[in-house]
Amino acid sequence: MHRSWMKNEGFPADMFDGRPVIGICNTWSELTPCNAHLRDLAERVKRGVLEAGGFPLEFPVTSLGESNMRPTAMLFRNLASMDVEESIRANPIDGVVLLVGCDKTTPSLVMGAASCDLPTIVLSGGPMLNGDYRGEKIGSGTVVWRYHEEVKAGRMSVDSFLAAEAGMSRSAGSCMTMGTASTMASMVEALGIALPNNAALPAVDARRNALAQLTGRRIVGMVHEDLVLSKILTKRAFENAIRVNGAIGGSTNAVLHLLAIARRMEVDLTLDDWDRCGRGIPTIVDLQPSGRFLMEDFCYAGGLPVVMRMLAERGLIDRNAPTVTGYSIWDNVGQAENFNTDVIRNFDQALAQEGGIAVLRGNLAPNGAVLKPSAATSRLMVHRGRAVVFESIEDYKKRIVDPDLDIDANSVMVLKNCGPRGYPGMAEVGNMGLPPKLLAQGVEDMVRISDARMSGTAYGTVVLHVAPEAAAGGPLALVREGDMIELDVPNRRLHLDVAEEELEKRRALWSPPEPPLSGYQSLYVSNVLQADEGADFGFLQGRRGADIPRNSH
Numbered sequence: 001m002h003r004s005w006m007k008n009e010g011f012p013a014d015m016f017d018g019r020p021v022i023g024i025c026n027t028w029s030e031l032t033p034c035n036a037h038l039r040d041l042a043e044r045v046k047r048g049v050l051e052a053g054g055f056p057l058e059f060p061v062t063s064l065g066e067s068n069m070r071p072t073a074m075l076f077r078n079l080a081s082m083d084v085e086e087s088i089r090a091n092p093i094d095g096v097v098l099l100v101g102c103d104k105t106t107p108s109l110v111m112g113a114a115s116c117d118l119p120t121i122v123l124s125g126g127p128m129l130n131g132d133y134r135g136e137k138i139g140s141g142t143v144v145w146r147y148h149e150e151v152k153a154g155r156m157s158v159d160s161f162l163a164a165e166a167g168m169s170r171s172a173g174s175c176m177t178m179g180t181a182s183t184m185a186s187m188v189e190a191l192g193i194a195l196p197n198n199a200a201l202p203a204v205d206a207r208r209n210a211l212a213q214l215t216g217r218r219i220v221g222m223v224h225e226d227l228v229l230s231k232i233l234t235k236r237a238f239e240n241a242i243r244v245n246g247a248i249g250g251s252t253n254a255v256l257h258l259l260a261i262a263r264r265m266e267v268d269l270t271l272d273d274w275d276r277c278g279r280g281i282p283t284i285v286d287l288q289p290s291g292r293f294l295m296e297d298f299c300y301a302g303g304l305p306v307v308m309r310m311l312a313e314r315g316l317i318d319r320n321a322p323t324v325t326g327y328s329i330w331d332n333v334g335q336a337e338n339f340n341t342d343v344i345r346n347f348d349q350a351l352a353q354e355g356g357i358a359v360l361r362g363n364l365a366p367n368g369a370v371l372k373p374s375a376a377t378s379r380l381m382v383h384r385g386r387a388v389v390f391e392s393i394e395d396y397k398k399r400i401v402d403p404d405l406d407i408d409a410n411s412v413m414v415l416k417n418c419g420p421r422g423y424p425g426m427a428e429v430g431n432m433g434l435p436p437k438l439l440a441q442g443v444e445d446m447v448r449i450s451d452a453r454m455s456g457t458a459y460g461t462v463v464l465h466v467a468p469e470a471a472a473g474g475p476l477a478l479v480r481e482g483d484m485i486e487l488d489v490p491n492r493r494l495h496l497d498v499a500e501e502e503l504e505k506r507r508a509l510w511s512p513p514e515p516p517l518s519g520y521q522s523l524y525v526s527n528v529l530q531a532d533e534g535a536d537f538g539f540l541q542g543r544r545g546a547d548i549p550r551n552s553h
């Protein structure tokens, strides 16, 4: 049956001679502009698979476009991972190439493939060329907000704004800042599940096509070697990736995604590993939003292999960790040269000495919260301030513009009910904008605390992912206007200065928000885990293998 029907696609008889069937799992979609070129890249992968004696078959899966999807693409990460896992398992596939790009497309595909544990290799679509407007390098995301303010202030015309918008997105590819897409493309390279140079080669660079062809060739070899994901994605691979994330000034979203992938692989990775491995890792890649340059510059400087070589030379990553090439990390990157020390700085010129993600705990976040020190203001790293509380993002939007809002530069802005359950999907609203009246006074940063996420292109002294979240009855739900809050990043402490008896009284008055009644959001809210557990669905954790599970009878 299956052979006969496949022949209607025009495959000759010898394609069914037992050669490895390679699934090319594609997130191409015109609704995901960052991945709109992936059909072309898939053809290059097929070329490589055929050269190596495999049988390539491309198939589509749910594509998550960050710029279009409502309410947030993260709501659908776990859903897409189910699509990927079941598509791989249900079909006769021996190995799989994951074609990814936009933020959530990378973790969703890796999570789904991890639960199947076949030979798997990731190929990212690559970043867009540097944005350019009137000779200025402009980075995806970050300049939109700045120019928007300029238009509102009457300093920029709408026509100029539209011209800048086109200059920002002038080629195929994903965001070219070190936002979540570039971070995750770097993470899969650091984990050893993508070929070297996967992260930085621009989408339109001919070498990205060559990389696709090499990826196609290599996956066939991996099938013959039975090089399954679990042989590469061990604890040390995750520790390496966490350290690389510190060195590149990567997105806080990587915390959630790596935790979720590790739990699929049954690797014991925790928030404490993020703090432990990230300590003492300087940020040496000078890319926006933390720094100045963009991904195209990073590519020309030598890309991620240079960073990994520098970390390995200092003993900061495990150089012997295996990779999809069949060789170790060191074998892959040992010869990498740095062609621009402005972009990839030497350690003594680091952008930030502490580039790792700080994990905070205390009575306000018993299960942890995260902060990106390289994006924060150093004078606010130890701070005590009066809470100004927003019960929801709608409450925030309504009151933040009120000139009578009782807030000053020392206040601590607290946002509730934006965690995995509270705002299903955990919106990227944690870096709430400062009140206009304080901006007008020249205030540039304030301590902000929430159970939300923030965009990889954002910055500020922002405490995110507070767990348990407010909607799950975490202590964040009990904070009231005027409470004093202490943030102490060096000692990793987040404290609500309210007596336990008072908190107990408030807890007795708290009731959970009404859950969605039906549809996917209902499934999501009932099953999503907290941020410190990766916000996956509880029932999806673990490795189930590539065989279709059947009841024993």
Ligand code: FES
Residues within 6 Å of the ligand: 034, 065, 066, 067, 101, 102, 103, 140, 174, 175, 179, 181
């Ligand atoms: Fe797709 Fe940024 S919107 S990578």
